[in-house]
Amino acid sequence: MRHAWMPASPCGPSCLGGQEPTVGRPLRTLRVVAVVVVVFLSLLSLPLLAVIARMGRTWLTRATFRAVLLVMGVRLAVHGEIPGPGRGALVVNNHTSWLDIVAVNAVRPMRAVAKKDIASWPVLGWLVSAARSVYVDRENIRSLPATVTTLADALRGGAMVNLCPEGTTWCGLTHGRFRPAMFQAAIDGGVPVLPVALRFRLRDGAATTAPAFIGDETIVESVLRTAALRGLVLEVHVLAEIAPGRADGRRELALLAERAVDDVLAPAENHWTSSPVEVAP
Known part of the structure; x- marks a missing residue:
């Protein structure tokens, strides 16, 4: 049931690219098969995650997500650094593709806030649940306070x-505006907000919308279109933290994070030519 709180995007099939360079059908097929194998192997490793130490879990999780990028032909360019474990933080980013969560976890594995229906997706839903995601029911606005409380508890506990x-x-x-509701969890948990800007481009620097997962298409359609691309680069820009207490309420906190991401996504020449600290794989 749709309500005023339900997020909506005007983006649809007309927004998608169509002139990007592509690879041949054999390589497309190989990429799709390879990503299925990676996901299958990650499922087999789930019992192992429960018994190995935290550093081992972090290494294995990061390796899995980087393998997804590798087999899909996506080059990851990282600008900045996400802090290591030890304290909680709410990491927020603009949302374009299913590759977004892959990229963030390829840099630094972490829990996620995910829509409730992902839990029922085959394979991917199992992985998201295994990562101890905090699910939000977008169709039930009355569940929001409880979700914020759950998220605040996780952040307060160092997640x-x-x-x-x-x-x-x-x-x-x-991109759309940053909705403020979930930012209350960072305030309640007393943790910083870490904005991250994600941008897709081709190897020659041209922006592309082809990896976007928008409209009514299925995840399979999006994966197949992404697998066909040649020279796809996903930039991850880790921005300055917004310290607890800096904002006067969740609306201002959301606005500060949104403006930080806007500054990177703006079409400024220096953003296209800056050198990443890390490039992988």
């Missing part, structure tokens, strides 16, 4: 949690 505050995906050339 780093990833949130896409737009609540839905956009094409990447623009």
Whole structure:
């Protein structure tokens, strides 16, 4: 049931690219098969995650997500550094593709806030649940306070949690406003907010919307279109933390994070030519 709180995006099939360079059909097929194998192997490793030490879990999780990028032909360019474990933080980013959560966890594995229906997705839903995601029921606005409380408890307990505050995906050339509700959890938990800007481009620097997961398409359609791309680069820009107490309420906190991401996504020449600290794989 749709209500005023339900996130909505104007982006649809007309926003998607169509002139990007592509690879041949054999390589597309190989990429899809390889990503299925990686996901299958990650499922087999779930029991192992329960018994190995935290550093081992972090290494294995990061390796899995980096393997997804590798087999899909996606080059990850990281600008900045996400702090290591030891204290809680709410990591927020713009939302374009299913690759967003892959990229963030390829840099630093963490828990996530995910829409409730992902839990029922085959394979991917199992992985998201195994990562101890905090689920939000977007169709039931009355469940929001309890979800915020659960998230605040996780942050207060030292967890780093990833949130896409737009609540839905956009094409990447623009993004939606950061909805403030979940930012209350960072305030209640007394933790910083860490904005992260994600941007897709081709190897020659041209922006692309082809990896976007928008409209009514299925996850399979999005994966197949992404697997066909040649020279896809996903930039991860880790920005300055917003310290607890800096904002006067969740609305201002959301606005500060949104403006930080806007500054990177703006079409400024220096953003396209800056050198990443890390490039992987």
